[in-house]
Amino acid sequence: MQPFTTHTGLAVIIDSANIDTDQIIPKQFLSKVTRDGFGVHLFHDWRYLDDAGDQPNPEFSLNQPRYRGASILLAKENFGCGSSREHAPWALADFGLRVIIAPSFADIFYGNAINNGLLPVRLTEAEVVQLMQEVEAEEGAQVSVDLQARTVTSPSGASFSFDIAPSASHNLLNGLDAIGISLGYGEAIAAYEAEIPSWRA
Amino acid sequence: MVKTLYEKVWDSHIVAAPEGEAPLIYVDRHLVHEVTSPQAFSGLKVAGRKLRAPEKTFATMDHNTSTKSASLDALSPMARTQVETLAQNCKEFGVRLYDIHHKNQGIVHVMGPELGITLPGTVIVCGDSHTATHGAFGALAFGIGTSEVEHVMATQTLRQLKAKTMKIEVRGQVADGITAKDIVLAIIGKIGMDGGTGYVVEFCGEAISALSMEGRMTVCNMAIEMGAKAGMIAPDQTTIDYLEGREFAPKGEAWQQAVAAWKALKSDDDAVFDAHVVLEASDIAPQLTWGTNPGQVVAIDQCVPNPEDESNPTVKASIKKALDYVALTPGTQMTDVSINKVFIGSCTNSRIEDLRSAAHQAKGRKVAAGVTAIVVPGSGLVKEQAEAEGLDKIFIDAGFEWRLPGCSMCLAMNDDRLEAGDRCASTSNRNFEGRQGRGSCTHLVSPAMAAAAAIAGHFVDIRKPY
Secondary structure, three states: OOOOOEEEEEEEEEOOOOOEHHHHOOHHHOOOOOOOOOHHHOOHHHHEOOOOOOOEOOOOHHHOHHHOOOOEEEEOOOEOEOOOOOHHHHHHHHHOOOEEEEOOEOHHHHHHHHOOOOEEEEOOHHHHHHHHHHHHHOOOOEEEEEOOOOEEEOOOOOEEEOOOOHHHHHHHHHOOOHHHHHHOOHHHHHHHHHOOOHHHO | OOOOHHHHHHHOOEEEOOOOOOOEEEOOEEEEOOOOOHHHHHHHHHHOOOOOOHHHEEEEOOOOOOOOOOOHHHOOHHHHHHHHHHHHHHHHHOOEEEOOOOOOOEOHHHHHHHOOOOOOOOEEEEOOHHHHHHHHHOOEEEEOOHHHHHHHHHHOEEEOOOOEEEEEEEEOOOOOOOOHHHHHHHHHHHHOOOOOEOEEEEEEOHHHHOOOHHHHHHHHHHHHHHOEOEEEOOOOHHHHHHHOOOOOOOOHHHHHHHHHHHHOOOOOOOOOOOEEEEEEHHHOOOEEEOOOOOOOEEEOOOEOOOHHHOOOHHHHHHHHHHHHHHOOOOOOEHHHOEOOEEEEOOOOOOOHHHHHHHHHHHOOOOOOOOOEEEEOOOEHHHHHHHHHOOHHHHHHHHOOEEOOOOOHHHOOOOOOOOOOOOEEEEOOOOOOOOOOOOOOEEEEOOHHHHHHHHHHOEOOOOOOOO
């Protein structure tokens, strides 16, 4: 996994609550057997006017020239609700996003994002609204995120702190292979298995 | 120390809890399907890792499969590659697979329980958010992403942080005609689509205990639609009677030990929950969603809501956005909303009791002109049972299409898909924008409400003659 330490970049706004994973990556793109190439389909039904994806919807923020190259996404509460499809963080990351900032996230999405080096940041609703206002007010405005310090710095220099579980932060900062670490507990797993009652063996 | 049901299952599954790391918990059963597993199998191969416990891993094909033909030729080239990849991976890693030619094939959350793979007091995971379904048995069951699928494959464990606990109590008895689907939609309507985020929910109360296992699965299935990590119901005699004799349920002495363990598997009387929600069952009328998330739900005798009645700006914006998408006007009576498609199926409502309930409405009647209605049983075994009871004939005589098992139009990965402008009465679990097809609208209802809508051509209050 790609480590995450600090990141400064252009932020893009999708000012909606409850953005579900069906919107992030619609089902017609889930039939692939690889992890790559999902970025072109990110937010397909909102981003394109046609099914083939040839006609960008000019109204949708990701298509607007001022947000080209954005690497931070700002959204409202309950981001990533619905399906457990990890294709959602794969699509977000493949598109070039490194950070999603929202007042809250659905649990499965939150874990999936971390497992892919995509940082989900929870700020208060008021802080997210302030970030959105500052980003909207100034084309090219940059937002900075420091995972070690657990802070987000707005374009005007306002600093907001956020919480993240120490275990998640540790894995992200070091780009650790979670499976490799857990395999190190092979003896403990075998010891547990030896004690499982026969009815659930 | 007093504990909740969740805490008992959690505590009995901790393999290691090292300082500064998320605890490692053991996974008893891992369910696998074709959409969220290929990249996990590839990951194992690339790293040269083994599948730790193939005998605890069960696979089926459900998301992509055709409901019209049990042939690979009926699939799109990509879907075909995906199911063939699953078959190849299962062969290579020694995983039991129920493919499209096997009678046990079906929706993974229908298959697990009916084969006795799902057991109380176990931890069950699957790369699918509706894994919450299995909590109906008192299992801790939740959906995971593909990286976690790979983690379970390699280690038979998962890294998990302990969730908060919520007790949702449905007191008293429901009125005639009110189903498990109405109960769970009413709960989501009350606490919202993210009201359960960060929690494992335990459903309890007289109205929950009175439900069959099928009904309990419907309730727990939609725990994810309130954002909960998992939903659970304590096992009781109904659970034990359901499981006895099923293919993978314990037998002989192991069965006796299991029953003894399961009888003690409930929240202690004075266990403390982080949150407590109460509903009165008698207040619950038939429910249906009007908007684009499962929390946007009303009773059949209510109207489409008006965003101007909402003070919270984010909620108001969500209502406006949803109304714009579903093309409904505030104040419209839900019984005046016409539909042209009906889908009866999905891991929420495709079990035998669901089909009986829908067939009861359909018997001797006809699907309205201009309405297309399909019935998709949850598994080969459900289909066989329904046909033995003559339900297929009731549906076909009434003008419903009787299909082969699979996820079908719940997520429309196969060719069972709505067209733009279609409006569907659906027994599935998500009414997100475009979920059943781009530009289409989904209204979530019970099987009885869906069948009644098919016959009337619009939503009806099934408590009254129609």
